[in-house]
Amino acid sequence: MIPHAPARQPLLSIIVPAYNVQHYIGQCLDSVLDQMGAGHELIIIDDGSSDATLARIRAQLAARPGVASQVLAQDNQGIAVARNNGLAAARGEYIVFVDSDDRLLAGSLAALEQAIAAHHPDVIACDFRVWFPDQEAKSNRVSMRYPPGLLRDQATILNTFFADRQMYVWANVFRRAIYQQLEMPVFPPGRVFEDMSTLPRLLSQCASLVYLPHAIIDYRQHAASITKLISEKWCMDLAAALSVARKHLDLRGVDESVKTHFDIAAAHLYIGVVKDSYELPRAVGRRVRARIKPIFVESLYGHCASMLAAVQGAQTVSYDRTHDARTIRQVERALAGSLVFRVRQTASRKIKLWRRLRRHRKLLLGA
Template sequence: MAPRLSVVVPIYNVERYLEECLDSIAAQTFGDFECVMVDDGSTDGSAAIAEAYAAKDPRFRLVQQENKGLGAARNTGWRNLAEGTEYLAFVDSDDTLPPGAYELMVSTLDQTGSDFAAGNALRFRAAGYYQSHGHSKPFKETRLKTHVTEIPSLVTDRTAWNKVYRRSFFDSAGILYPEGILYEDAPVSVPHHYLATSVDVISEPIYHWRVRELGEVSITQRKTDPRGLIDRVRSIELVRAWLLARPEPTFAEYLRSYDRNTLVEELPMFFWSVPDGDRAFREAYQQHVSRLLRAIDPEQIRQLRAPLRVKYQLTLANRMDEFVALQRLHRLYRRRPRLRSRRAAGPQMISPDALTAVPQATATSAPPAA
């Protein structure tokens, strides 16, 4: 009999973190799962760790391939799932989960019948755990059987690993992870939000997202890497291409909403790195962000607040020296003395002892009446 849940774990050179990740999966209070570990051509001891885990726990099995990247490894895991599993989840191999994560997600989906459940995430480092900034707004409160059209901030819920999918929905959507680029999550997660009949939004943290403090840093920590910027813009363009290709009239409005979020929240994240980046990074920013801006309805840019509008105008005009000067001035403004002490305190840490309990299925909220 097939397990109810399949968990895909792509693995590449994470011997420092892998055992902790797999231990957290094995310790789940929901035990009816298989874990498909995909070694993506690791050159360190990761494959040996995975083999040892498969040998001691029959729920874990290892698939190996030559190095093709994270998107390809996730797709390989999906292709190697057991027949008949009901639910699907992804975990990055340097991260962990609290013990009750899958029990909460699966029980919620059993209750609602939604296409997938998505939950809150905490970042963690040696000093402790703290709220993931990117997940704080869409997961502020639990809402069952909802949709991105009811909670527009769900368009920022782009990570692959804070979700449990109904496998029939994932398979029928026919959207696999793009291969050969970084930031491959959004071209799958965002379309899924639009395609879903309903999703369950869970405010409890169901995922622990590591901040790497030793060895090679993660993709999201490389703020001035030109490739990261280029691939992030490409990720946005893949989402736009998917929305543009949909024939349904509602998707034209979805595209406008997505573009608005791109202009107001996504692209401004690059602004802070431009003054610190080298010439290659600034050239990549100007070239690739300008290409994206030219594809977006110019009326959307004209409707922005003046500071954003001016920065985009400077980008399009290739007036990068002025852009950098303006961004540095903005940075000085943000560092006013009355804000300095607040920022110096850093993120509010959460004790690990508070994370060991099985979260209760408090997801009893219903979306507001139409």
């Protein structure tokens, strides 16, 4: 027998987890397949779909026999497990994640290849577009704030990330070797906010970053539903994500500026969940706030006063110091159990729920 030469390692592995997205998967895969070349591989993980998702994936790939691709079918275990299995199967030097209801924007793979050829960084941070398919006028681009050029200062990388607070793994293209430096499973199974706990750990492993001012993903916004997917588990998963990220930063020995930026980002996330918890039944909301408070406090390096001093003293990367300061003061009131804060949040959430119900009725009438 004549031995076969080993297959050339792809430069980019594109990983698409999919679950019950029969109405979106075709558009998603077309956006990827139309850009693929010899240096790319596509890995699709069907997470136990009960609709026609898997059949449509296989039919679409059968129509493109020249593309390097594979489909992994698993029992339904969630997006984190699907991403982990995709990573295990990937051979590419860099990993590109695309969610199955989103689109990879034109020219993205070529732009990534150019950035890699020029700099070969540990990670490429990209812009994205918030996409309203039924209201294109509302679609808007979200740009990252990293300085131009090749960044090699870890504090600058992490501080900018925490100031941006755009915690989407698909907006960051890491070398596969960076993923391999973390203990498996990289993405925590069974939790939402898996990106939030994973991205700080990945970025803290990176010695270099390049910002690519190219919108890589159309991030689909779905039609408004009667209620958001807020639950006690949803709130607790966020608190757990903060705790995981904090522990890893400790292990990496980050400097004081990173600790301050982490605290401010945590304050923004915490107050958002506290406000959302007022949409839960009264007893559940109280229990959630009581449970997440100590986890949040223990995740902080400092306290509200030190955060406020850093923001007001212009010692942080910030794109709206007034907003940062207002958020920190709200956190102070929430932690102190302010009656005024509770009353305002109860009233505010009732108004927002009423507005969502009204929008939902309009959608039904227009259908």
